[in-house]
Amino acid sequence: MITAQPQSFFAPVRSLLAFVLCFAINRENLPTASPHSVPSIMHSSLANISFDGNLSFDNIQHVAKDFGNIYHLMPSAVLHPKSVFDISSAIKYIFDMGSTSELTVAARGHGHSLKGQAQAYQGVVINMESLNVPAMNIQAATLPYIDVSAGELWINILHESLKHGLAPKSWTDYLHLTVGGTLSNAGISGQAFRHGPQINNVHQLKVVTGRGEIVTCSEEHNADLFHAVLGGLGQFGIITEARIALERAPKKVKWIRALYSDISTFTKDQEKLISSNDSFDYIEGFAIINRTGLLNSWRASFKPKDPVGANHFISEGRILFCLEVAKYFDPQEYKHIDKDIDTLLTKLSYIESTVFMSEVAYLDFLDRVHLSEMKLREKGLWEVSHPWLNLFVPRSRIHEFSEEVFGDIVRDTSNGPVLIYPMNKSRWKNRTSLITPEEEVFYIVAFLFSAMSSSTGKNGLEPILAQHNKILQFCQRRRLGIKQYLPHYYTQEDWKTHFGTHWELFSRRKRTYDPLAILAPGQNIFQRANSYVRHWFST
Numbered sequence: 129m130i131t132a133q134p135q136s137f138f139a140p141v142r143s144l145l146a147f148v149l150c151f152a153i154n155r156e157n158l159p160t161a162s163p164h165s166v167p168s169i170m171h172s173s174l175a176n177i178s179f180d181g182n183l184s185f186d187n188i189q190h191v192a193k194d195f196g197n198i199y200h201l202m203p204s205a206v207l208h209p210k211s212v213f214d215i216s217s218a219i220k221y222i223f224d225m226g227s228t229s230e231l232t233v234a235a236r237g238h239g240h241s242l243k244g245q246a247q248a249y250q251g252v253v254i255n256m257e258s259l260n261v262p263a264m265n266i267q268a269a270t271l272p273y274i275d276v277s278a279g280e281l282w283i284n285i286l287h288e289s290l291k292h293g294l295a296p297k298s299w300t301d302y303l304h305l306t307v308g309g310t311l312s313n314a315g316i317s318g319q320a321f322r323h324g325p326q327i328n329n330v331h332q333l334k335v336v337t338g339r340g341e342i343v344t345c346s347e348e349h350n351a352d353l354f355h356a357v358l359g360g361l362g363q364f365g366i367i368t369e370a371r372i373a374l375e376r377a378p379k380k381v382k383w384i385r386a387l388y389s390d391i392s393t394f395t396k397d398q399e400k401l402i403s404s405n406d407s408f409d410y411i412e413g414f415a416i417i418n419r420t421g422l423l424n425s426w427r428a429s430f431k432p433k434d435p436v437g438a439n440h441f442i443s444e445g446r447i448l449f450c451l452e453v454a455k456y457f458d459p460q461e462y463k464h465i466d467k468d469i470d471t472l473l474t475k476l477s478y479i480e481s482t483v484f485m486s487e488v489a490y491l492d493f494l495d496r497v498h499l500s501e502m503k504l505r506e507k508g509l510w511e512v513s514h515p516w517l518n519l520f521v522p523r524s525r526i527h528e529f530s531e532e533v534f535g536d537i538v539r540d541t542s543n544g545p546v547l548i549y550p551m552n553k554s555r556w557k558n559r560t561s562l563i564t565p566e567e568e569v570f571y572i573v574a575f576l577f578s579a580m581s582s583s584t585g586k587n588g589l590e591p592i593l594a595q596h597n598k599i600l601q602f603c604q605r606r607r608l609g610i611k612q613y614l615p616h617y618y619t620q621e622d623w624k625t626h627f628g629t630h631w632e633l634f635s636r637r638k639r640t641y642d643p644l645a646i647l648a649p650g651q652n653i654f655q656r657a658n659s660y661v662r663h664w665f666s667t
């Protein structure tokens with residue numbers, strides 16, 4: 129059997145297999161069920177359940193697509209739930225069919241996964257956005273929180289909580305994602321160094337397990353399930369409701385960018401900022417390789433501190449690192465904001481002429497990626513393929529990583545941004561299912577590329593995926609101890625390597641909460657006995 133091979137011998141073969149499978153799946157050549165096959169009989173019996181919402185068998189192609197636009201797995205039905213009981217009844221029904229059934233169920237949030245994680249080949253996809261219960265409800269107490277449906281988009285939660293002068297503490301860079309979708313991963317942005325990821329800022333969840341049971345869980349009650357589903361890749365239950373911690377919302381944001389020409393100074397400053405109590409409120413950064421007229425392109429939204437110096441700065445042919453930070457404030461209350469920012473900036477060693485600043489409303493700052501989305505949509509560049517690779521890199525290996533990857537593998541960043549910023553593990557809950565490197569400080573390095581399906585050039589899907597493969601192979605060869613974020617693997621052996629010593633806990637939790645492996649088949653971690661995907665992969 130493949131997985132019994134020694135790791136070092138098998139790695140190149142596995143990469144090749146991964147590469148080939150990727151395109152096989154992209155070509156939508158999975159087998160389809162005949163109208164009278166066993167699955168179709170099971171599905172029609174599912175149609176006999178009475179739902180508050182509805183189960184649909186027609187016009188369901190849209191859920192066989194996600195933001196990645198690389199995998200397209202057709203389900204058999206889509207459930208549009210109107211109550212938690214709809215979800216529970218569907219899963220319980222499938223669970224009660226026992227191990228003779230092949231049906232799987234995938235919750236779909238906003239479908240912004242990258243590699244089919246919210247898809248279910250010939251299974252049932254649950255459209256979580258139609259579950260709009262409970263209505264958003266805010267408790268503006270000493271420790272304020274908001275109760276929301278897990279199908280709610282973060283942008284709507286922001287709008288609602290701002291009406292009360294409040295906002296969630298931790299974010300993703302893009303807010304048109306659902307609560308259930310980001311809590312199944314982690315939810316990371318420039319606030320994570322202070323508040324931890326979004327999975328750290330949840331008090332309570334309601335979950336429907338793979339047995340169809342409805343369970344409320346928190347740190348105090350059913351804590352094992354609570355920790356399991358946070359970062360749990362949808363494996364243990366479908367989150368239907370979440371209680372999210374809030375804080376007082378600022379009104380405005382000073383948003384600042386500055387460039388560095390070497391990784392050591394850049395990371396030293398980033399690490400200094402994330403470890404200080406007196407710092408910015410948001411700390412991120414990105415790598416820029418061989419960009420022409422970079423500072424000019426910033427002028428539409430930012431003002432240079434030194435316009436003349438900025439005019440003379442040349443970015444072309446260089447590897448640069450941009451520190452991106454923000455300080456929140458309320459103009460009525462915080463009169464010394466500019467002075468405090470100057471004090472913070474004097475402690476940093478960026479290239480003097482490259483500081484750019486902007487002042488924006490808090491809402492506009494948090495929803496900044498949506499602006500880019502609108503522009504890309506206008507040009508028809510949003511619905512392309514998105515071969516993204518997100519890695520957590522231990523602090524001790526980030527320079528080695530950067531030297532090889534930015535020096536040799538990725539020759540320019542014209543296909544999309546490459547984020548790079550550190551986080552501190554002590555701010556993260558350690559009993560969740562999320563896997564991070566062993567070290568206290570680790571970096572997220574996110575290659576957020578877009579590919580043109582028609583292109584055979586370097587912006588085509590295949591060259592970008594090949595580049596990702598090269599990066600992963602380099603990390604493996606050098607044993608950098610990286611972990612994938614929004615992970616994607618083809619074999620259970622690879623998943624075991626990903627989870628390391630946590631695999632036993634992860635698989636024990638699977639046996640407890642979803643023993644028939646009904647949930648989130650698109651993650652490809654556990655497979656139902658007789659499942660279609662298993663059948664297809666082995667033929």
Ligand code: FAD
Nearest residue numbers: 237238239240241245300301302306308309315316362367
């Ligand atoms: P889906 O893609 O619908 O689902 C993701 C996974 O979660 C699937 O396995 C699905 O079955 C499962 N799932 C969905 N809902 C539930 C539920 N209620 N209960 C249990 N399981 C569920 N991530 C970050 O951390 N930080 C970022 O800054 C960031 N920026 C992004 C920007 C863009 C433009 C995009 C497209 C993605 C970004 N992401 C970021 C990644 C994003 O957080 C994940 O892809 C997330 O899963 C997307 O949410 P979704 O609602 O679309 O989930």
